[in-house]
Amino acid sequence: MLGWLKRNNSAIVGLDGTQFNYVDPSNPSSQRTLAVPWRMTRRMHSLKRTSLSTPPPPPPPATQA
Amino acid sequence: MNVTDDGAYVDPDPGHGVPDTAQQLYGRTWNINSTTTVETMSGFIANAVNNTGASWAPDIMKCFAPQNVPIITTLAMEFAVSDNFYAAIPGPTFPNRLMTQSATTWGYGANDVTQTILGWPQESIWSSLTNASVSWRVYFEEAPTALLFQDTRNAAAMGNFKWMSDFVSDVAAGDLPQFTYLDPSYFTIAGLINATDQHPSHDVLDGERLMKTVYESLRASSMWNSTVLIITYDEHGGFYDHVPPPNTGVPSPDGIPCRDCGIPFNFDRLGVRIPLVVVSPWVAKGTLVHNPPASAKPTPTSQMELSSIPATLHQVYNTRSFLTARDAWAVPLNWIWEESGIVTPRTDCPATLPPIPADSSPAFVGKPLQGAAPLTHLQADWVAMMHGVTGGAQSAADVAAANAQLRLTTESAAGLWMRRAMGDKLAEAAAVRAATARKTVVTHPVELE
Numbered sequence: 275m276l277g278w279l280k281r282n283n284s285a286i287v288g289l290d291g292t293q294f295n296y297v298d299p300s301n302p303s304s305q306r307t308l309a310v311p312w313r314m315t316r317r318m319h320s321l322k323r324t325s326l327s328t329p330p331p332p333p334p335p336a337t338q339a
Numbered sequence: 340m341n342v343t344d345d346g347a348y349v350d351p352d353p354g355h356g357v358p359d360t361a362q363q364l365y366g367r368t369w370n371i372n373s374t375t376t377v378e379t380m381s382g383f384i385a386n387a388v389n390n391t392g393a394s395w396a397p398d399i400m401k402c403f404a405p406q407n408v409p410i411i412t413t414l415a416m417e418f419a420v421s422d423n424f425y426a427a428i429p430g431p432t433f434p435n436r437l438m439t440q441s442a443t444t445w446g447y448g449a450n451d452v453t454q455t456i457l458g459w460p461q462e463s464i465w466s467s468l469t470n471a472s473v474s475w476r477v478y479f480e481e482a483p484t485a486l487l488f489q490d491t492r493n494a495a496a497m498g499n500f501k502w503m504s505d506f507v508s509d510v511a512a513g514d515l516p517q518f519t520y521l522d523p524s525y526f527t528i529a530g531l532i533n534a535t536d537q538h539p540s541h542d543v544l545d546g547e548r549l550m551k552t553v554y555e556s557l558r559a560s561s562m563w564n565s566t567v568l569i570i571t572y573d574e575h576g577g578f579y580d581h582v583p584p585p586n587t588g589v590p591s592p593d594g595i596p597c598r599d600c601g602i603p604f605n606f607d608r609l610g611v612r613i614p615l616v617v618v619s620p621w622v623a624k625g626t627l628v629h630n631p632p633a634s635a636k637p638t639p640t641s642q643m644e645l646s647s648i649p650a651t652l653h654q655v656y657n658t659r660s661f662l663t664a665r666d667a668w669a670v671p672l673n674w675i676w677e678e679s680g681i682v683t684p685r686t687d688c689p690a691t692l693p694p695i696p697a698d699s700s701p702a703f704v705g706k707p708l709q710g711a712a713p714l715t716h717l718q719a720d721w722v723a724m725m726h727g728v729t730g731g732a733q734s735a736a737d738v739a740a741a742n743a744q745l746r747l748t749t750e751s752a753a754g755l756w757m758r759r760a761m762g763d764k765l766a767e768a769a770a771v772r773a774a775t776a777r778k779t780v781v782t783h784p785v786e787l788e
Contacts, residue, residue, distance in 0.1 A: 276411070276422070278403065282405055282415075283625065286422045288422060289402060291341055292341060293341055295380075295400065296385075297384050297385065297388065299379070306341060
């Protein structure tokens with residue numbers, strides 16, 4: 275959360291935008307990251323959250339406009 | 340595309356268990372006990388791909404721009420911020436909170452459900468402070484983290500737990516103990532509470548609101564000139580950082596190897612950096628806390644990490660002893676305000692903090708489901724803790740059965756149940772304390788005879 279504070283105080287050991295990860299750390303020719311719109315990923319992964327012993331109730335039926 | 344500053348609302352929770360963090364540090368799964376292999380901080384994307392799929396991986400490299408989190412940014416710039424403070428272990432929430440409050444996890448590297456129900460048996464800072472006659476209090480919304488320990492699950496200790504809604508009025512009345520601990524809310528309850536824990540999938544702005552309220556209350560109070568507010572986090576949450584955590588000379592707290600890490604681990608290395616902001620009129624504006632002075636370090640290898648909290652309490656309040664070898668090693672934090680060079684409290688501290696950004700800000704599009712979502716793993720663990728506190732469960736199977744009976748299917752339902760159960764428990768504890776007090780009055784004359 276505080277990584278970019280280096281912009282406010284250059285003495286801070288923080289982010290300057292040059293840091294990166296490869297998708298495959300053992301392969302420097304691999305992509306540095308994958309460009310996927312985050313809105314799409316949020317919808318996809320909202321389905322993966324944990325439920326307790328009983329499933330959530332079904333959504334109410336859609337109303338007609 | 341490298342690390343970016345467009346951090347935003349995320350769901351789900353990135354991996355940050357011990358094996359996950361090992362991969363994030365080294366780019367591959369390996370024996371995390373080795374201190375001979377270089378930490379490359381190269382495995383964050385690879386771990387995100389493993390855990391949640393390639394499509395989600397870019398989010399792991401997105402960090403918040405300072406202007407999108409103006410409260411903690413302002414506090415960091417107006418007071419002291421550290422760029423050299425670490426989680427106590429490279430693992431998840433409960434182990435790091437156990438380290439914060441007892442300097443050991445008693446051998447657990449995960450949020451063990453059974454032990455969460457039964458409570459951890461080691462001495463915590465809470466009984467340590469009580470034994471030293473130091474007053475303390477925990478403010479909370481659903482349940483205090485302190486209830487992870489067996490030594491707080493009694494009527495006397497529960498007399499130190501108060502609802503967060505009392506905090507502002509208590510501060511205004513000058514009624515705070517020597518040591519206060521604030522738990523954020525961990526559940527969004529529709530129409531009642533927006534979770535303030537900043538944990539995915541909750542909005543970080545709600546956590547910013549909590550910090551703003553706490554700061555402005557303290558700043559306006561008669562206690563301000565004798566107050567130090569420490570803001571920190573329990574771990575990195577699985578998000579990217581580029582600074583390798585120190586791994587030299589870190590002592591195992593008690594020699595117990597990890598029971599449940601999935602890879603060999605002896606609790607002899609630190610986790611990823613986490614924020615530390617120290618707010619006080621005794622701290623100079625714009626202080627950067629990087630290297631503690633040698634006089635503040637118990638050993639040449641000592642570092643500032645979450646075990647610095649119990650170490651600080653031992654040093655400031657002269658508790659009977661350190662709790663484990665780890666808080667004896669960690670750097671106490673009181674040098675930050677005691678050696679700041681300030682001889683009279685500052686008078687230029689801001690009375691108010693900036694407004695919270697509008698929810699329509701692009702960085703925060705995608706609000707949580709307002710309590711309708713199923714429980715996260717962490718929320719399920721809090722519920723398990725409460726079943727243990729109420730005596731309603733002895734095992735994970737008991738918890739599952741009780742949850743089904745109570746229909747705790749959403750975070751809203753679970754949060755409400757947590758609050759009701761905690762309210763009942765506090766009332767029960769108050770009745771026990773009152774009965775004990777009456778007995779004392781009755782027996783006292785007998786003793787005189």
